[in-house]
Amino acid sequence: MGEVIRLSHGSGGEASRKLVEDVIARYLGNEALDPLDDSAVLAAPGGRLALTTDSYVVNPLFFRGGDIGSLAVHGTVNDLSMVGARPVAITLGLILEEGFALDDLHRILASVRDACAEAGVKVVAGDTKVVERGSADGVFINTSGIGAIPDGVDISASNAAPGDLVILSGAVGDHGIAVLSKREGMDFATSIVSDSAPLNRMVEAMLAVAPSIHAMRDPTRGGLATSLNEIAVASGVGVEVDEAAVPVHAAVGDACDMLGFDVYYVANEGKLVAFVPESHAAAVLEAARADEYGREAAVIGRVVEDNPGLVTLNTKVGGRRILSPLSGELLPRIC
Amino acid sequence: MGEVIRLSHGSGGEASRKLVEDVIARYLGNEALDPLDDSAVLAAPGGRLALTTDSYVVNPLFFRGGDIGSLAVHGTVNDLSMVGARPVAITLGLILEEGFALDDLHRILASVRDACAEAGVKVVAGDTKVVERGSADGVFINTSGIGAIPDGVDISASNAAPGDLVILSGAVGDHGIAVLSKREGMDFATSIVSDSAPLNRMVEAMLAVAPSIHAMRDPTRGGLATSLNEIAVASGVGVEVDEAAVPVHAAVGDACDMLGFDVYYVANEGKLVAFVPESHAAAVLEAARADEYGREAAVIGRVVEDNPGLVTLNTKVGGRRILSPLSGELLPRIC
Numbered sequence: 001m002g003e004v005i006r007l008s009h010g011s012g013g014e015a016s017r018k019l020v021e022d023v024i025a026r027y028l029g030n031e032a033l034d035p036l037d038d039s040a041v042l043a044a045p046g047g048r049l050a051l052t053t054d055s056y057v058v059n060p061l062f063f064r065g066g067d068i069g070s071l072a073v074h075g076t077v078n079d080l081s082m083v084g085a086r087p088v089a090i091t092l093g094l095i096l097e098e099g100f101a102l103d104d105l106h107r108i109l110a111s112v113r114d115a116c117a118e119a120g121v122k123v124v125a126g127d128t129k130v131v132e133r134g135s136a137d138g139v140f141i142n143t144s145g146i147g148a149i150p151d152g153v154d155i156s157a158s159n160a161a162p163g164d165l166v167i168l169s170g171a172v173g174d175h176g177i178a179v180l181s182k183r184e185g186m187d188f189a190t191s192i193v194s195d196s197a198p199l200n201r202m203v204e205a206m207l208a209v210a211p212s213i214h215a216m217r218d219p220t221r222g223g224l225a226t227s228l229n230e231i232a233v234a235s236g237v238g239v240e241v242d243e244a245a246v247p248v249h250a251a252v253g254d255a256c257d258m259l260g261f262d263v264y265y266v267a268n269e270g271k272l273v274a275f276v277p278e279s280h281a282a283a284v285l286e287a288a289r290a291d292e293y294g295r296e297a298a299v300i301g302r303v304v305e306d307n308p309g310l311v312t313l314n315t316k317v318g319g320r321r322i323l324s325p326l327s328g329e330l331l332p333r334i335c
Numbered sequence: 336m337g338e339v340i341r342l343s344h345g346s347g348g349e350a351s352r353k354l355v356e357d358v359i360a361r362y363l364g365n366e367a368l369d370p371l372d373d374s375a376v377l378a379a380p381g382g383r384l385a386l387t388t389d390s391y392v393v394n395p396l397f398f399r400g401g402d403i404g405s406l407a408v409h410g411t412v413n414d415l416s417m418v419g420a421r422p423v424a425i426t427l428g429l430i431l432e433e434g435f436a437l438d439d440l441h442r443i444l445a446s447v448r449d450a451c452a453e454a455g456v457k458v459v460a461g462d463t464k465v466v467e468r469g470s471a472d473g474v475f476i477n478t479s480g481i482g483a484i485p486d487g488v489d490i491s492a493s494n495a496a497p498g499d500l501v502i503l504s505g506a507v508g509d510h511g512i513a514v515l516s517k518r519e520g521m522d523f524a525t526s527i528v529s530d531s532a533p534l535n536r537m538v539e540a541m542l543a544v545a546p547s548i549h550a551m552r553d554p555t556r557g558g559l560a561t562s563l564n565e566i567a568v569a570s571g572v573g574v575e576v577d578e579a580a581v582p583v584h585a586a587v588g589d590a591c592d593m594l595g596f597d598v599y600y601v602a603n604e605g606k607l608v609a610f611v612p613e614s615h616a617a618a619v620l621e622a623a624r625a626d627e628y629g630r631e632a633a634v635i636g637r638v639v640e641d642n643p644g645l646v647t648l649n650t651k652v653g654g655r656r657i658l659s660p661l662s663g664e665l666l667p668r669i670c
Binding site: 006007008010011012013014015016017035036037038039040041042043044045046047048049050051052053054055056057059078079080082083085089091092093094095124125126127129130131132134135136137140142144145146147148149156157158216217218220221222223226230234265267325326327328329330332333 | 341342343345346347348349350351352370371372373374375376377378379380381382383384385386387388389390391392394413414415417418420424426427428429430459460461462464465466467469470471472475477479480481482483484491492493551552553555556557558561565569600602660661662663664665667668
């Protein structure tokens with residue numbers, strides 16, 4: 001049997017130090033993290049600051065297309081990107097359950113390292129706590145992040161305006177179904193891989209052609225429908241979506257049909273919606289499609305003055321229905 | 336029976352929105368948090384940035400002198416202060432267990448609000464996750480924070496130098512014994528109150544008289560002994576402590592004797608040690624003592640060239656012993 005996490009790893013003393021130096025720093029060491037002072041010290045980036053935080057409690061910890069480590073990095077990088085910020089640094093807070101396999105911790109930290117390398121961001125501060133067996137579920141991760149917002153960029157859920165086109169960067173539902181199928185051992189869904197990915201480079205390319213992007217959001221928990229509703233409400237506008245234009249992978253659509261899920265409410269971890277003035281939409285779409293995570297990007301709808309605060313779906317068969325925000329709980333522990 | 340947390344509160348949909356708007360924003364709302372975008376947007380502070388993160392898993396959640404909410408704010412404010420940074424903004428990540436009493440959440444959020452008000456800092460971004468009953472222990476909190484480091488300040492655990500005096504801001508062991516006595520129902524210890532407190536204003540006053548402070552640390556998990564060892568090792572110096580000079584409240588000393596604890600390893604949440612060139616030590620001590628959280632501040636020792644990396648204790652009876660860093664686990668779930 002391999003080594004496991006012990007309560008002493010959370011003591012703040014020698015065992016804590018060894019865990020940080022021999023395990024965590026081995027994967028994540030860098031000049032800002034290594035002093036292990038109470039706070040990291042960074043040169044101030046130019047421009048306004050973005051600050052965000054997210055905790056990750058995904059179950060299972062490892063799934064097709066990622067794990068809790070890569071997910072935590074992608075989620076925070078993407079939250080920074082959604083206000084147009086270039087990620088500068090992130091923090092890593094681990095809550096470990098006594099008895100957690102050290103091998104799994106190594107695997108997760110390697111995944112954090114690789115995800116950071118791809119996104120071009122570093123973990124500069126961290127914290128590790130250990131709770132008794134039965135008081136947590138293996139590992140929970142918090143990542144917080146800071147980013148620098150370039151001058152001229154002003155992106156907020158409240159900035160969408162009539163005339164904007166709605167661009168979705170790719171197919172929806174992959175993450176939620178990938179996690180669920182692993183959790184429930186659904187053999188039919190083995191081809192579905194989480195879309196978990198860092199979107200910062202795509203956003204940088206989109207902003208390079210159109211700093212005038214009004215609103216962006218990554219449709220994670222609550223799915224596309226919830227993100228669109230948040231923007232419709234915050235901006236006081238109506239949003240119209242064309243069902244036929246929304247990319248959905250066939251296997252995900254089939255799984256949703258089988259399970260009785262509406263794909264618009266299933267979580268994504270590597271997608272964004274952007275609300276863009278029509279005059280810039282073609283350029284933004286092209287920039288998104290040129291990125292490996294935006295190849296399937298599409299214009300899926302538009303902002304209208306009618307029905308402020310509501311999202312309406314023009315269905316494939318020519319009908320219309322309201323796409324409400326998620327009520328109740330679709331899939332717990334999805335991120 | 337009062338309302339409790341349900342899984343749908345973590346869905347990202349309507350129930351999540353209601354929890355955030357009706358409960359969390361009621362206590363913590365401010366102009367940076369209220370837009371509820373994926374990241375908060377802040378004016379960049381001048382100077383270098385400090386960034387820190389901490390998760391809180393304290394058990395019990397409520398103890399004499401504080402609770403997990405105030406503790407989380409104090410801990411992050413203090414970690415920023417330990418590199419001389421003025422706290423600018425913090426984030427709040429909640430992991431809630433299904434079935435957690437909403438009344439307790441209100442109480443914790445009110446405590447976060449009050450602790451923020453006292454420290455002069457705001458929660459600008461947050462995240463709430465809910466896990467199934469049995470997968471966590473009521474509530475875990477992560478707070479991350481950013482601060483601005485004034486020009487001319489260069490504080491690090493690696494900067495202590497021979498000749499520095501070691502200033503401790505007050506009596507040690509109160510937090511650890513207060514939490515333990517509540518947890519174990521120890522009636523003899525009812526007079527002991529956690530020292531949990533924000534140290535940023537005291538640090539500001541200390542830096543105003545001596546920007547040359549070399550090293551600071553708040554001795555939380557692992558206690559005073561561990562913090563002193565960390566600085567001794569990082570700076571490659573010896574540290575000598577005079578046992579008779581270290582303030583310990585009588586009730587805490589008695590409790591430690593009874594329980595077989597060494598008070599130097601018991602956690603504090605409102606104390607700091609500062610390593611200060613001798614020429615400035617009197618001014619720094621006076622500044623600390625003028626603050627409500629530094630009234631019992633004292634010079635407890637000095638930095639020497641001998642025994643680099645070691646902390647030695649000159650005992651009350653005239654002996655000497657090595658004060659090693661904590662090995663093993665003293666008190667789990669103490670912060």
